[in-house]
Amino acid sequence: MFATRQITSLAQRSFSTSASSNAAKVAVLGAAGGIGQPLSLLLKQSSLISHLSLYDIVNTPGVAADLSHINTDSKVTGHIPKDDGLKEALTGCDVVVIPAGVPRKPGMTRDDLFNTNASIVRDLAVACAEHCPKAHVLVIANPVNSTVPIVAEVFQKAGVFDPKKLFGVTTLDVVRASRFVSEVKKVSTEDAKITVIGGHSGVTIVPLLSQSGHSFTEEEVKALTKRIQFGGDEVVQAKNGTGSATLSMAFAGARFTNSLLEATVAGKKGVVEPTFVKSDIFAAQGVEYFATNVELGAQGVEKIHAVGKVNAYEQTLIDAAIPELKSNIAKGKAFINKA
Numbered sequence: 001m002f003a004t005r006q007i008t009s010l011a012q013r014s015f016s017t018s019a020s021s022n023a024a025k026v027a028v029l030g031a032a033g034g035i036g037q038p039l040s041l042l043l044k045q046s047s048l049i050s051h052l053s054l055y056d057i058v059n060t061p062g063v064a065a066d067l068s069h070i071n072t073d074s075k076v077t078g079h080i081p082k083d084d085g086l087k088e089a090l091t092g093c094d095v096v097v098i099p100a101g102v103p104r105k106p107g108m109t110r111d112d113l114f115n116t117n118a119s120i121v122r123d124l125a126v127a128c129a130e131h132c133p134k135a136h137v138l139v140i141a142n143p144v145n146s147t148v149p150i151v152a153e154v155f156q157k158a159g160v161f162d163p164k165k166l167f168g169v170t171t172l173d174v175v176r177a178s179r180f181v182s183e184v185k186k187v188s189t190e191d192a193k194i195t196v197i198g199g200h201s202g203v204t205i206v207p208l209l210s211q212s213g214h215s216f217t218e219e220e221v222k223a224l225t226k227r228i229q230f231g232g233d234e235v236v237q238a239k240n241g242t243g244s245a246t247l248s249m250a251f252a253g254a255r256f257t258n259s260l261l262e263a264t265v266a267g268k269k270g271v272v273e274p275t276f277v278k279s280d281i282f283a284a285q286g287v288e289y290f291a292t293n294v295e296l297g298a299q300g301v302e303k304i305h306a307v308g309k310v311n312a313y314e315q316t317l318i319d320a321a322i323p324e325l326k327s328n329i330a331k332g333k334a335f336i337n338k339a
């Protein structure tokens with residue numbers, strides 16, 4: 001008992017001096033998990049973060065103690081539910097990243113995670129709405145197409161929803177697309193910038209290879225599209241029951257978080273990332289959230305880019321994505337608004 005208390009208080013203590021005064025407090029919720037740990041490691045390297053606040057239901061005191069020995073200037077604190085840990089973790093946060101939730105096993109869809117993850121994300125969103133209502137919230141937990149609307153509905157009910165500050169993290173889809181195309185075209189990933197729109201599951205992931213500047217055979221387009229849409233399954237199968245993508249997701253999550261901090265903290269202009277946000281693009285078809293490239297600014301979403309020119313094949317992909325997205329979004333909203 002004494003030992004646990006001592007570890008908790010050590011973990012909640014500041015371990016080092018702060019970074020520059022306008023740098024951000026960033027919380028990672030689910031920080032002891034497969035994504036949470038490497039993501040926190042990558043974020044510890046950011047000079048735009050003054051305080052890295054790690055929350056999980058278990059093990060964050062150890063993760064925080066470990067990371068706190070890295071000689072970058074941010075302070076690291078670890079929090080567990082005990083002693084109002086979630087409130088401590090969130091108070092004063094500028095950015096909250098949420099990889100808390102269970103991952104898939106082979107044979108499952110992301111939607112199969114809904115029953116467990118919807119309530120985890122809801123409860124964390126309720127705490128964010130109370131303790132850091134102005135924070136940017138970055139949702140990694142699956143199914144993203146439903147967990148983003150869940151956070152939005154919670155914030156809306158609390159009267160604090162700002163659509164410019166809620167992001168579904170779909171960065172891994174463009175990271176994969178870039179890598180897969182670079183392999184096929186034998187070019188550097190720097191020369192393989194691929195736009196991916198839609199959502200973050202199977203057919204809702206819509207790569208726009210025609211906008212890449214590369215030419216592909218019909219076979220290449222079909223194979224690449226399938227691989228980008230089902231890249232997550234590749235990892236789930238290879239991990240054989242032990243989880244889904246964690247390291248590539250940590251890389252992608254850190255890329256998105258760093259881009260947001262460059263726009264919000266460092267005032268950098270023209271920062272563009274793909275992300276699943278509240279969007280008018282397909283609102284006429286009843287789709288309230290949609291991923292496209294988004295320019296990030298001081299307040300979060302600055303400008304939602306249009307889809308641009310698509311070919312007939314890509315239009316069929318969009319047409320297939322829309323009903324699935326609508327149903328995923330409706331499911332998330334209904335979960336919060338049920339009687």
Ligand SMILES: NC(=O)C1=CN([C@@H]2O[C@H](COP(=O)(O)OP(=O)(O)OC[C@H]3O[C@@H](n4cnc5c(N)ncnc54)[C@H](O)[C@@H]3O)[C@@H](O)[C@H]2O)C=CC1
Nearest residue numbers: 030032033034035056057099100101102103140141142249
């Ligand atoms: N958006 C994307 O592109 C991707 C999303 N994911 C999703 O990210 C989520 C996390 O994946 P992993 O890190 O591999 O899982 P994991 O099981 O390794 O880690 C999840 C962590 O969440 C914690 N947790 C559970 N309930 C919590 C709560 N109420 N509050 C705080 N923490 C809680 C667990 O203790 C655990 O440490 C999954 O839902 C997965 O499907 C995974 C890869 C890509």
Ligand SMILES: O=C([O-])CC(=O)C(=O)O
Nearest residue numbers: 104142172232233244245
């Ligand atoms: O496939 C999964 O379940 C995890 C995920 O979202 C991804 O790797 O894209």
